[in-house]
Amino acid sequence: xxxxxxxxxxxxxxxxxxxxxxxxxxxxxxxxxxxxxxxxxxxxxxxxxxxxxxxxxxxxxxxxxxxxxxxxxxxxxxxxxxxxxxxxxxxxxxxxxxxxxxxxxxxxxxxxxxxxxxxxxxxxxxxxxxxxxxxxxxxxxxxxxxxxxxxxxxxxxxxxxxxxxxxxxxxxxxxxxxxxxxxxxxxxxxxxxxxxxxxxxxxxxxxxxxxxxxxxxxxxxxxxxxxxxxxxxxxxxxxxxxxxxxxxx
Amino acid sequence: xxxxxxxxxxxxxxxxxxxxxxxxxxxxxxxxxxxxxxxxxxxxxxxxxxxxxxxxxxxxxxxxxxxxxxxxxxxxxxxxxxxxxxxxxxxxxxxxxxxxxxxxxxxxxxxxxxxxxxxxxxxxxxxxxxxxxxxxxxxxxxxxxxxxxxxxxxxxxxxxxxxxxxxxxxxxxxxxxxxxxxxxxxxxxxxxxxxxxxxxxxxxxxxxxxxxxxxxxxxxxxxxxxxxxxxxxxxxxxxxxxxxxxxxxxxxxxxxxxxxxxxxxxxxxxxxxxxxxxxxxx
Numbered sequence: 001x002x003x004x005x006x007x008x009x010x011x012x013x014x015x016x017x018x019x020x021x022x023x024x025x026x027x028x029x030x031x032x033x034x035x036x037x038x039x040x041x042x043x044x045x046x047x048x049x050x051x052x053x054x055x056x057x058x059x060x061x062x063x064x065x066x067x068x069x070x071x072x073x074x075x076x077x078x079x080x081x082x083x084x085x086x087x088x089x090x091x092x093x094x095x096x097x098x099x100x101x102x103x104x105x106x107x108x109x110x111x112x113x114x115x116x117x118x119x120x121x122x123x124x125x126x127x128x129x130x131x132x133x134x135x136x137x138x139x140x141x142x143x144x145x146x147x148x149x150x151x152x153x154x155x156x157x158x159x160x161x162x163x164x165x166x167x168x169x170x171x172x173x174x175x176x177x178x179x180x181x182x183x184x185x186x187x188x189x190x191x192x193x194x195x196x197x198x199x200x201x202x203x204x205x206x207x208x209x210x211x212x213x214x215x216x217x218x219x220x221x222x223x224x225x226x227x228x229x230x231x232x233x234x235x236x237x238x239x240x241x242x243x244x245x246x247x248x249x
Numbered sequence: 250x251x252x253x254x255x256x257x258x259x260x261x262x263x264x265x266x267x268x269x270x271x272x273x274x275x276x277x278x279x280x281x282x283x284x285x286x287x288x289x290x291x292x293x294x295x296x297x298x299x300x301x302x303x304x305x306x307x308x309x310x311x312x313x314x315x316x317x318x319x320x321x322x323x324x325x326x327x328x329x330x331x332x333x334x335x336x337x338x339x340x341x342x343x344x345x346x347x348x349x350x351x352x353x354x355x356x357x358x359x360x361x362x363x364x365x366x367x368x369x370x371x372x373x374x375x376x377x378x379x380x381x382x383x384x385x386x387x388x389x390x391x392x393x394x395x396x397x398x399x400x401x402x403x404x405x406x407x408x409x410x411x412x413x414x415x416x417x418x419x420x421x422x423x424x425x426x427x428x429x430x431x432x433x434x435x436x437x438x439x440x441x442x443x444x445x446x447x448x449x450x451x452x453x454x455x456x457x458x459x460x461x462x463x464x465x466x467x468x469x470x471x472x473x474x475x476x477x478x479x480x481x482x483x484x485x486x487x488x489x490x491x492x493x494x495x496x497x498x499x500x501x502x503x504x505x506x507x508x509x510x511x512x513x514x515x516x517x518x519x520x521x522x523x524x525x526x527x528x529x530x531x
Contacts, residue, residue, distance in 0.1 A: 052432055081434025091429035095447045104443060105433040153433070 004063070005030050005192045006051065006161050011060035013043075013050055013216075020046045021216040024060070028161065028194060033187050035203040035224070036196040038213035039239060044196035047213070048163045051194070052083045065160050081109045084154030084162040088169045090146045092138035092153070098125070099134040102153045110157060124152050128182055144175030148182050155186065162186070164195040168202075180206075200249050204228055212236045306494045313486040313495035320482030321502050327396065327478070328468040331403040332461055338404065339411030344441070346412065347419050360412070367409035372467055376402045380474035399471025407464045414456050418449035455521070458514040462507050469503060479503070 004027040011024040021043045028034050036044045049055040051062060053069065053076040062070040069079045092101050102124070103117040112120070125131045128148060138146055147167055154162060164183065168176040180202050187193065187206055197203055203210060203224060210224040214235045220227060228249075231237045243249040291297060345353070345360035367375070379402045384393035392398070422445050430440040450457075472481035479502060483495035 054428060054432065077431075077434050077436050080432055083432075085429075085432040087425070087429065087432075089425060091425045093426065093429070093444055093448075095451065104430075105435065108439050108443065109434040157433070 003029055005065055006194065007063040008051070009061045009063075011047070011050060011062065012058045013046055013055060014058055019216060021050070024216070024218060026211065026218065028192060030192055031190045032208040033191075033193045033195065033206055034209050034211060035207035036194065036211050036213055037198075037200070037203055037239075038219075039242075042213040043216040044213055045165050048085070048165045048194065048196055051161075052080050052085050052163060054085075077109075081105070081157065082160045084157060084159035086147070086150050086154050086162070086164045086167050088166040090138070090143070090150045090170075092146055092150055094138055097135050097137055098130070098141070098149050101138065101149060102156055105153070105157050121152075121156060124156055128152065128185075142175060143171045144178045147171065147175075147179045151179070151182060151186075155191070160192065162191055162193045164193060164197070166196050166198065168197065168199055198248070200228060200243060212239065214239070302492075304493050304497055306492055309486070309490060309492040309494040310498050312490075313483060313498050316482040316486060317479050317495055317498050317502065320477055320479035321499070321506070323396065323476065323478045324465075324468045324503075325506070327400050327403070327471060328465045331400050331407065331464060331468065334404045335407040335411050335461075335464060338408035339415055342408060342412035343415035343419060346416050349437075364409045364412055367406050368413065370406070372402065372406045372470060373473065375406050376470055376473055378402075379405070380471075395474035395476040396471065399474050399476055403464060403468060403471070407460060407467075410460050411457060414453050414460060415449065418453035419445055421452055422448045455514050455518040458510060458517070462510050462514065465507050465510065466503055469499070 006026075006028040008024060008026050011021055012019075013021040024043075024047065026034065036047065038044055046055060050057050057070055060070070061068055064079065064082070068074070092098075093104070096104065099118060099121055102121040103112075103114070106112045106117040106120065107114060122131060122134060125134055130145065130148060130152070133141060133145060133149070138149070141149065147170075151162075151164075151167070167183075168179050171179065176199065180199065183193075183195070183202075184206055195203075195206070207224040210222060210227045211218050212220040212227065212231075212233075212235070214233075220231065220233050220236045227236070228240065231240055240249060294300075342360045342363060345356045346364070348357060376399060380395060380398040383391055383398060426444055426448065427440055430444040431437075435443065469478060469480045472478050472484070475481070477485075479499040480496070483499040486495040487493055
């Protein structure tokens with residue numbers, strides 16, 4: 001069991017009458033990347049939000065590194081401190097500089113000194129070409145830069161798994177490329193990730209396994225190229241046809 | 250090749266210059282007309298000379314100034330101390346009202362009841378209740394100084410206003426900010442302290458300063474309890490001479506005291522508007 005960083009068993013989640021996720025099972029081995037695709041409303045974001053405990057689940061179990069994080073009495077703050085989350089709308093803190101955004105959790109959650117946290121953050125920023133932005137405020141950065149900072153803000157805590165929720169949906173194509181190349185580098189570095197995306201080209205490039213969600217169920221799973229080129233289920237075939245029609249594939 | 254402005258541009262600039270000159274003229278002339286009319290109406294009134302003598306006498310103004318000034322020194326101390334406590338209590342009450350923990354329900358209810366009551370009660374009534382009621386209880390260890398009880402009344406009333414302003418600021422911060430902070434593993438209180446409050450206070454600084462201006466001027470009301478502040482001092486002078494000029498002196502001093510803060514508030518509001526405009530968020 002411990003070979004899987006994240007393991008989800010029979011997850012069920014509904015909002016009132018609306019059943020969003022049902023009988024969902026998946027396992028993510030260490031250093032692997034799973035990519036979730038599917039139409040808006042298929043449950044991708046909800047799944048990610050359940051994993052970092054931002055949503056309470058109805059039924060099922062979620063194991064992080066062998067520990068049942070869906071058990072009653074688990075401290076969600078402790079769980080979240082070992083999961084990285086990045087959102088579609090960046091959500092950087094506008095009153096803090098880039099450096100302060102990145103060092104907030106290391107200092108106050110992981111108990112590092114300011115010097116230690118700053119040094120680590122600067123190293124990370126320089127590695128990804130953002131060092132000269134360290135003392136700027138998020139408003140002055142491009143969307144792509146903001147999203148890269150948001151990703152580094154999550155990565156610096158050395159999360160066991162990184163959850164990326166449509167992180168490029170608010171960006172134009174050129175900015176998308178810089179964010180995606182950062183994510184590819186993280187994959188190379190061995191980061192375990194679960195990614196929800198609409199970028200099929202990227203999904204194919206980065207995914208070890210592709211999961212197609214439809215109406216809250218995993219409808220089809222497999223090798224990305226195989227799945228995208230010869231979909232078996234009519235649901236995935238329809239989804240890909242719609243993407244092709246919109247020029248997104 | 251150097252840039253030559255096109256005739257079209259020159260024409261546009263000329264038109265803009267003309268328009269701006271015309272609006273300057275209009276503003277100037279309308280101000281002068283209104284001024285003349287006002288002077289004519291006021292000085293032409295049949296009671297003008299008596300009013301001028303009773304309210305605007307340079308002689309009595311000069312005579313009353315030392316006492317009124319020493320009274321104002323009391324107001325100044327009262328407003329400064331009250332402002333500090335108002336900001337502290339206002340913040341605490343606002344935080345109490347925004348907590349979510351079930352254990353703190355009584356705190357939340359108390360805070361809500363407090364703001365409801367003290368925003369509704371006229372300050373004058375609070376002053377009378379606290380300033381006359383507490384000494385009336387004859388509890389020996391409770392202080393009964395008019396100045397102290399007056400300050401307490403001001404703090405009681407204004408903390409309720411300030412708490413509501415701060416609460417509005419807290420609720421105006423995008424919920425996604427809280428979510429992002431919690432997702433990083435920050436606790437509820439860390440999120441409040443490092444992420445929500447700094448943004449909330451920045452948003453509400455202008456209305457907050459506005460409440461402080463109002464508190465400054467209302468510090469004059471403690472005179473009803475017998476504290477010798479600027480207004481009370483002016484009243485004593487007036488009682489001796491039956492000339493109301495000392496009140497006007499006190500009024501002018503109060504205005505002079507609040508003007509720096511009101512100007513600062515305006516400047517800050519303008520700066521924030523500009524920053525928001527540059528970010529394209531309206």
